[in-house]
Every structure is written in structure tokens, then in C-alpha cells.
Amino acid sequence: MQVETPAATRTFSDRVAEAVEHKRSQLVVGLDPRLDLLPVELRGDAHVARSAAADAVARFCCGIVDAVAPYAVAVKPQLAFFEALGSDGVRAFEQTCEYARSAGLLVIADAKRGDIGSTARAYAAAYLEGETPVADALTVNPYLGRDSLDPFFSACRRHGGGVFCLVKTSNEGGGDLQDVRLSDGGLLWQHVARLVAEWGEDLIGEHGLSSVGAVVGATHPRAVSEARRLLPRSILLLPGVGAQGASPGDVARAFTSGPASALVAASRSITYGFRSSGEDWRTTWWRTARRARCSPSTASRPVFRSRA
Numbered sequence: 285m286q287v288e289t290p291a292a293t294r295t296f297s298d299r300v301a302e303a304v305e306h307k308r309s310q311l312v313v314g315l316d317p318r319l320d321l322l323p324v325e326l327r328g329d330a331h332v333a334r335s336a337a338a339d340a341v342a343r344f345c346c347g348i349v350d351a352v353a354p355y356a357v358a359v360k361p362q363l364a365f366f367e368a369l370g371s372d373g374v375r376a377f378e379q380t381c382e383y384a385r386s387a388g389l390l391v392i393a394d395a396k397r398g399d400i401g402s403t404a405r406a407y408a409a410a411y412l413e414g415e416t417p418v419a420d421a422l423t424v425n426p427y428l429g430r431d432s433l434d435p436f437f438s439a440c441r442r443h444g445g446g447v448f449c450l451v452k453t454s455n456e457g458g459g460d461l462q463d464v465r466l467s468d469g470g471l472l473w474q475h476v477a478r479l480v481a482e483w484g485e486d487l488i489g490e491h492g493l494s495s496v497g498a499v500v501g502a503t504h505p506r507a508v509s510e511a512r513r514l515l516p517r518s519i520l521l522l523p524g525v526g527a528q529g530a531s532p533g534d535v536a537r538a539f540t541s542g543p544a545s546a547l548v549a550a551s552r553s554i555t556y557g558f559r560s561s562g563e564d565w566r567t568t569w570w571r572t573a574r575r576a577r578c579s580p581s582t583a584s585r586p587v588f589r590s591r592a
Contacts, residue, residue: 295489296390296421296446297497300519301544303357303390310543312392312521313352313573314551315361315380317341321556323565338372341365345380348555349387351569358390358420360549381418390420392521396450398425398432405435412436412445421446423499423521426476427461430483437496440487446495446519449480451511454501454524473507477514484518493545494518502548505534512538512545520546 304310319330319337326344330337349359359380366377381391397407411422424436426449436447452462452473462473477498484496500511502524511520520538538546558568 293444295444295487296440296495297487297493297519297544298489298491299390299420299444300357300446300547301489301491301493301542304544307355307357309355309357310539310547311352311356311573312358312360312547312549313348313356313554314394314523314549315345315348315359316551316555317344317365321559323558334369335372338366338369338376341369341373342376342379345376346383347566348569349380349384349389351566352554352573353384353387353389355573356389358392358547359384360392360394360551362551363393363395378418385420391418392421392423392448393419394423396423396425397436398428400428400432404432408435408439412439412447413443417443417445419445421448421495421497423448423450425450426480430479433483437483437487440495444495446487446497448497448499448519448521449476449483451477451480451498451515452500452504452507454503458501474510474514477511481515481518488517491542491544492517493542497521499523500538502535505537508535509537512540516541517545519544521549522546523549523551 319327319340322340322344326347327340328336330340345361361377361380363377366373369376381393384391393411395411398404399407411417411419422436422445424433424447426433433447433449439445440447452458462471464472466472466475480496480498484494487495489495494517497519498511498515499521500508502508502522508520508522522535522538535546535548554569554572557572558565561568
């Protein structure tokens with residue numbers, strides 16, 4: 285009799301592939317809770333104390349989870365917005381992660397961590413280790429080199445987690461460093477991409493994808509195409525579609541390694557679309573997530589239409 289591998293020990297990349305196939309989507313919804321942008325009825329007494337603000341943030345994020353769970357494969361909570369509320373905010377972050385996972389969503393903690401030695405080990409333990417890790421994956425900064433990431437890779441091997449290394453980011457100033465031309469004529473981000481491909485070789489799952497992924501801004505379509513060539517087995521996390529201006533055509537080539545080889549991240553276009561649509565916020569979340577869903581049946585043409 286064949287015994288199914290426990291979910292906790294399956295690789296992150298395999299869990300992504302299974303979620304993409306099951307939901308027929310490649311959508312990741314970013315959770316960037318800003319108190320000043322929350323629906324009025326969710327704010328409550330957020331202006332009175334941090335604890336009340338954290339409660340409002342948790343209500344907001346869990347409401348988004350309820351709306352997008354049928355259409356997204358993951359959520360991506362941005363740690364900074366939670367950390368700004370102190371220990372109460374960290375509690376809200378953990379509550380949001382737990383709620384999202386109970387709703388069948390993967391959780392990518394957007395923390396961009398990276399440090400050396402014991403500090404990196406502590407970061408890995410905080411997010412990717414334990415009987416039930418807080419997150420399924422974590423964004424990390426590779427610019428301190430391999431030794432700063434080894435603790436994260438070790439945690440991924442032991443606990444089935446994943447990491448997304450910053451390679452070519454969507455912000456305008458990223459080119460100040462990432463586009464520096466090296467002596468061999470290549471760009472710095474391309475060198476980092478080659479390293480990420482190498483680092484992920486021993487974390488490849490049954491679906492042929494690595495649990496060491498890369499963040500590549502969808503606002504750089506040529507870089508998306510080049511990153512796919514340099515990282516054939518890495519899952520590309522593609523922020524920038526929607527409010528930041530990238531279009532479906534800008535990310536189409538990211539999917540040439542298979543339906544689960546790229547994930548499209550959208551934050552403001554979904555979470556704050558109600559501010560311009562005039563609709564009830566619950567309706568807007570549901571509608572924009574449904575429209576933004578990406579279908580693996582058209583992997584070369586991800587169905588991402590929302591520009592709300």
C-alpha cells in the first residue's frame with residue numbers, strides 16, 4: 285500500500301504546483317494593511333491604541349482572505365505594516381497567517397530578511413521552523429551572500445518551506461545596484477539569478493520546480509524573460525501587475541517552465557480597489573480576485589485582467 289507523504293514534509297514547490305492545479309490560478313494577493321486606507325467600519329477604535337489598531341488590521345486581512353480564498357493560491361502579508369503596531373501587530377500577523385492557512389491558502393511572508401550567522405538562523409526559526417511554521421515561504425535578501433541564506437535553505441529542507449530571493453525588484457531605484465554592469469558585460473542581477481539557480485538545485489520537488497524562488501518585478505518585462513532563461517526551475521514571484529502598471533503580456537514568458545513556475549502578486553489593485561470602485565469593500569475584493577485569477581490552462585497568457 286502506498287503511503288501518502290505528510291503535507292508538512294512535501295516541498296514548498298510541490299505544494300505550489302498542487303495549489304495551482306487545484307485552483308487553476310497563479311494569483312498571490314498581497315496584504316499591506318494601512319490604517320488610513322481601511323474601510324471605516326473596520327477601523328473601530330484603531331485611533332485609540334495599538335491593540336485596537338492591530339484588531340482592525342486582523343479583521344481587514346481576514347476579510348480579504350474570505351473573499352479571495354476561492355481564487356488565489358497564496359497571500360503575501362507585508363511584515364512592515366504589522367511590525368509598525370508593535371507586539372500587537374505581530375499578534376495580528378500570526379493570526380492572519382493562521383487564518384489564511386486554515387482557508388486553504390499558502391502564506392508567503394514578505395519580510396525580505398537576510399543577515400549573517402546566528403541572526404539568519406533566528407530569522408529562519410521565526411518564520412520557517414517549528415511544528416507549524418508561521419509561513420510557508422519567506423522573501424529573503426541574497427545580497428549578503430550564500431552564508432546568509434544557508435539557514436533558510438536548511439529550514440526549507442527540514443520543514444518543507446520555501447524562499448523567494450530578491451533578484452530584480454519592481455521599484456524604480458532598484459537599478460541603482462541591480463543594473464550595475466560587471467566586468468564580463470552582464471548585469472549584477474543576472475549574476476544573482478545564476479547564483480539563485482545554483483542554490484536551489486538540491487531543493488527541487490517532484491514537479492521539477494525548486495523551493496528556492498526569485499522575486500522579479502513584472503514592471504521589467506525584458507528582465508522577466510531573461511530571468512526565466514536563467515532560472516528555468518525556480519518559481520518566479522512577480523509583483524507589479526495591476527496598480528504598478530504591468531500588464532498580463534509583460535509576464536507571459538515567465539510561465540514557459542510550466543503553469544506553476546510563476547506566481548503573479550497583486551496588492552493594492554485588489555485590497556484597496558473599493559476606494560475607487562464605489563462598491564462595498566467585500567464585493568470589490570471578491571470581484572477583483574475573481575477577475576485577476578490566472579489560469580494554468582493558458583499558462584503562456586495568464587488571465588490577469590484587473591487594473592482596479
